[in-house]
Every structure is written in C-alpha cells, then in structure tokens.
Amino acid sequence: MTNYLGVETQYVLAACVAFSGVFALGVIFSILGSVKLKLAEALNIDNAKVGRLISALMFSCMIALLFIGPLTDALGYKVIALTGFALGAVCVWLLAGARSFGAALIACLLMGIAAMCVNVVGNDLGVKVLFGGENAARASNLLNVFFGVGALITPLILAYLLAFLGYKMTVGLIGVLLFIPIGYASFTAFPQPASGFEFNQVLGLLSNTAVLMSGLTLFFYIALESTMAGFVSTYLKEHKFADRTANTLLSAFWISLMAARLTTAIFFSGQVDPAMLVPALGVLAVIGIGIMVVASSPGMGVLGTLVTGFALGPIFPTLVGVAYLKTGAMSAGTGASMFSLIFAIGLLGGTIVPPLIGSYAAKSTLQKGLNIALVVAVALVVASCVLWLAIPGVQAAPATAPALEVETVTPPVETAPVVIEPPVVEVNEAIEVPAAPEAPAVPEVPAVPEVPAADAAQ
Incomplete structure (x- = not known):
C-alpha cells in the first residue's frame, strides 16, 4: 500500500478504480458492435466473420474468468487492475491497426482477458470500498451505472468522430481512454488479499x-x-x-x-x-x-x-x-x-x-x-x-472467527500461575535451613589437651 496517501484519498482512488473498471467493461463490450461496419470494410470481411470476432471475445471472457478471479483473491487488486487497463488499451490499438482477420481475432481474444480483469476488479473491489462494504447490492447498482455509461457513450463517440478522424484514429482514441486509469491505479492503496487464501477454496x-x-x-x-x-x-x-x-x-x-x-x-x-x-x-x-x-x-x-x-x-x-x-x-x-x-x-x-x-x-x-x-x-x-x-x-461466519481467536489466546494465560508457584516452594525450603547450626559440638574439644600432658611426662 502507498502509505504516503491519506485515508480519504485512498478511499477515493480505490472507488475511482472500481468505477473505471466497470466503465472500461462497458466500452470493451460495445466497441465491436459500434465499429463492425467500418471494421468489415477495413478488413474486407463479411458479417459472418464479424460475428466470429464477437464470439471469440465472449469465449475468451469465459475462459479468462476461470483464473482471473482466483488470481485476484491471491495477488490482490493492483496487479490485475493494471493488467486489465493496459491490455485493454493495447488490444484496442491492435484492433485499430489490424490489417487481417487473424490480427483482429488475436486482438479480440486478448481483449476478453482484459475485459474480465477490469470486470472482476471493478465489481469485487467496489462492493468492499463503497458504503463501508456493508451493502453489496446497493454498491453494485451504483457501480454498474458506469457500465451503462461506457456502453452508451462509446457508440456516440465513434459515430461522431469517425467522419472527422477516420477509423484508425478514432478507435485509437478509445484505447487512450482505457489507458488513463493506469495513472491513478498505480498509486492506489487497495484492500489486501486474505492471507490464508488457497486455490483449493475455489473448488x-x-x-x-x-x-x-x-x-x-x-x-x-x-x-x-x-x-x-x-x-x-x-x-x-x-x-x-x-x-x-x-x-x-x-x-x-x-x-x-x-x-x-x-x-x-x-x-x-x-x-x-x-x-x-x-x-x-x-x-x-x-x-x-x-x-x-x-x-x-x-x-x-x-x-x-x-x-x-x-x-x-x-x-x-x-x-x-x-x-x-x-x-x-x-x-x-x-x-x-x-x-x-x-x-x-x-x-x-x-x-x-x-x-x-x-x-x-x-x-x-x-x-x-x-x-x-x-x-x-x-x-x-x-x-x-x-x-x-x-x-x-x-x-454466522463472521462471528465464528473471533471465537476461535479467543480460544487460542487463553492457553498462555493458564500457564502463567505455574511459573509463579516454584519460587514459593524454594522460599519455604530456604527458611528451614538455619536449624542446621545446632549440630557442631565445639565445646567438647578442650578435653583433648590432657593428652599432651601425658606425652610430656613420657
């Protein structure tokens, strides 16, 4: 986390990343439908092949979801968000410059991965940072207004600018729009992933x-x-x-x-x-x-x-x-x-x-x-x-966790009295030791000098 940012700024930036994620999803999901006529003309393909591009995008999304969600839980939001915005912009630029159906197909397949990165980050992050994380349904409704905004304004922007800037430049500008959130996502403090997450939880x-x-x-x-x-x-x-x-x-x-x-x-x-x-x-x-x-x-x-x-x-x-x-x-x-x-x-x-x-x-x-x-x-x-x-x-799940924490704390408290008792026993034994000095019979020793007197007579 970037600790040099204030708490209020951290909240605002995290919310902005969440809103930007669902907005970017709306942009990506609507761009193919918005440029399909110009794209078909540029690549000299028919409607059937345009439909294959859209199907490739959807198929890629489904496959990407199998690993993006678990990776987000394991690695956190930042790396997934930056990957999604950057890859989304690059894929749109690839689509703008594509000269063949194969190049456009690769762009759409990669775009599906980008779409699901911003989708997962936007929706899962948003329910945690909005309304204190206490009203997921309300937060999700507010977030997904921005999905609709992205899906609505993308065709309008393209329809207006295509006549002035041409296909390649106009679609390229949409890529720039997707790239902008990288600027503040790089400095955002995100909620940390759960420390004990394991991939078998997904199963x-x-x-x-x-x-x-x-x-x-x-x-x-x-x-x-x-x-x-x-x-x-x-x-x-x-x-x-x-x-x-x-x-x-x-x-x-x-x-x-x-x-x-x-x-x-x-x-x-x-x-x-x-x-x-x-x-x-x-x-x-x-x-x-x-x-x-x-x-x-x-x-x-x-x-x-x-x-x-x-x-x-x-x-x-x-x-x-x-x-x-x-x-x-x-x-x-x-x-x-x-x-x-x-x-x-x-x-x-x-x-x-x-x-x-x-x-x-x-x-x-x-x-x-x-x-x-x-x-x-x-x-x-x-x-x-x-x-x-x-x-x-x-x-009930949140209530069980604190109960387990209390049980793990009590054993050290119970062992503390055991450490106090030994010094008491040692003190009692030390008090009984002074009784030992009664044993020496030192006064009887003077009887011994009579022996030297006999020796002197000899």
Whole structure:
C-alpha cells in the first residue's frame, strides 16, 4: 500500500478504480458492435466473420474468468487492475491497426482477458470500498451505472468522430481512454488479499448451492440482456420505425436500464431485502417482454421495450449483492473467485439464448421469437425465488472467527500461575535451613589437651 496517501484519498482512488473498471467493461463490450461496419470494410470481411470476432471475445471472457478471479483473491487488486487497463488499451490499438482477420481475432481474444480483469476488479473491489462494504447490492447498482455509461457513450463517440478522424484514429482514441486509469491505479492503496487464501477454496465454490443458484439466475439474466441489446433495434424496425429512430430508442432502452440502477442505488439502501427485489424485478421483466410480444402498435412496442429495460437494469447488480450475502465469499476471502464463477455461468446464457431467438426469428418474426425470451424471464423469476426463499444468508461466519481467536489466546494465560508457584516452594525450603547450626559440638574439644600432658611426662 502507498502509505504516503491519506485515508480519504485512498478511499477515493480505490472507488475511482472500481468505477473505471466497470466503465472500461462497458466500452470493451460495445466497441465491436459500434465499429463492425467500418471494421468489415477495413478488413474486407463479411458479417459472418464479424460475428466470429464477437464470439471469440465472449469465449475468451469465459475462459479468462476461470483464473482471473482466483488470481485476484491471491495477488490482490493492483496487479490485475493494471493488467486489465493496459491490455485493454493495447488490444484496442491492435484492433485499430489490424490489417487481417487473424490480427483482429488475436486482438479480440486478448481483449476478453482484459475485459474480465477490469470486470472482476471493478465489481469485487467496489462492493468492499463503497458504503463501508456493508451493502453489496446497493454498491453494485451504483457501480454498474458506469457500465451503462461506457456502453452508451462509446457508440456516440465513434459515430461522431469517425467522419472527422477516420477509423484508425478514432478507435485509437478509445484505447487512450482505457489507458488513463493506469495513472491513478498505480498509486492506489487497495484492500489486501486474505492471507490464508488457497486455490483449493475455489473448488469448494463449485459445490456451493448458493453459488450455483446465483450463477443459474445470472444465466437467465444475461441471456435476456444480450437478447435485448442485440435485437431491440430490429424489433422496432418490425414496427415500421426508421433506422435512426430505432437506434435512438435503443439508446432510450439503455438509459432506462441505467436510470433503474441509479434509482435502486439511491432509494433502496437496505430498506428492502435484495433477495426479494430480484424476483419482483423479474416479474416486471415478464410483463415488459409480454407487452413486446403482444404489441399491435409501435407505441405498445416502445412501451414494452422501456419497461423491460427498467426491469432488467437492477437485476444484475442486485443479484451480485445477493450472491455475496448468500455465499459469505467476502468474509472468506474468495469474493473475486465467486464473482468470476457466477459471471462465467451467466455468459453461457448470453451465448446460447440469443442465437436460438435469432434462428427462430429468421423463420417467422422477431416479435414471435421473443416468446423464447418470455420463457427465459419466467425461469429467472423461479430461480431467483429459490435463491431468496430456500437458501439462507451466511451471517454466522463472521462471528465464528473471533471465537476461535479467543480460544487460542487463553492457553498462555493458564500457564502463567505455574511459573509463579516454584519460587514459593524454594522460599519455604530456604527458611528451614538455619536449624542446621545446632549440630557442631565445639565445646567438647578442650578435653583433648590432657593428652599432651601425658606425652610430656613420657
């Protein structure tokens, strides 16, 4: 830790790194979708190969999560944060200068590692430094507003600057944006990793019911968010909206999502059980997607889209907070590992469900394809209810640790009286010693001189 920084400055810098991490994740996740047309033109590739680049990014993210979480718990936040920001910037610069599909593919694979570094650091660090580490759900909601900001402003920056600076220079500037946090992350004092962390603790998470149920719920959530992010504009075009209007309404979807997260962070500061909030929001998502499915007019379609965005917004960050509460991972020193595991399970939903909906929509309409999303939303409600009602929070763990510490201190106290007793015994023996001087018979010695008198007579 950099001790020359004040306590207040340490807190502010750590919070800035956490916010920057989730912001960088939003930037990385949105950059390929924002430049796919220009990238395809620069590399002379078709949409299928652009899709392979996006799939490579997602696949890399899932693999990276298997080791980034445990490494964060073992090594601490600083090395992972610096690696994430630096590697993210370099990968964006590689993407900007790529001259072939192979070079772009390597950039996307490495970008997945960078994305998960900043993701794990941002989310796990944030719940520890915000609100005193006592309200993980609220902290996670506030953090992930910045994910939405990154995902929203990146397309706007690129759309505005591409016409003036060109593809390579504009994408390069996004890389500079990712590089900036290195400046203050280098001087930030982070919470230290748990001293007794062992990698076999991560294997124990695989059999933890709360972890697996949190991951399953996140599977359904990311499936829904990925579907909405990828198909909302197409859905609105089916309702006869122009391309520009559809893209504007897509931005409104993201704004609705961020507004819901910010509202949750401000007003739901412990008054509502976060485990109960997730299924309640899931029910609202079912209503929103249901409106989208049955909408017979453009206005109804827009209403369903915005309701769905508002409902989905707080689910992910609140669910992350619930996972910390139910698993006790933060107090056990395995918070980053737990987050990585449930996020990896969640990403599977984002890679499986949207293609299914797309394939179904290709045979009919996207509006009918959203029936699959409706089923997924119902499954989310069921899974989150199980997490809420059937799995208790781990609250007794912090109390057991102090009890063990008290037991280890008492043995030295009990041995102290034993050391005091021997001197008492020695003092008693020393008092009895003066009785010995009665033994000498010194007065009888004068009888001996009679012998010399006889000798003299001889």
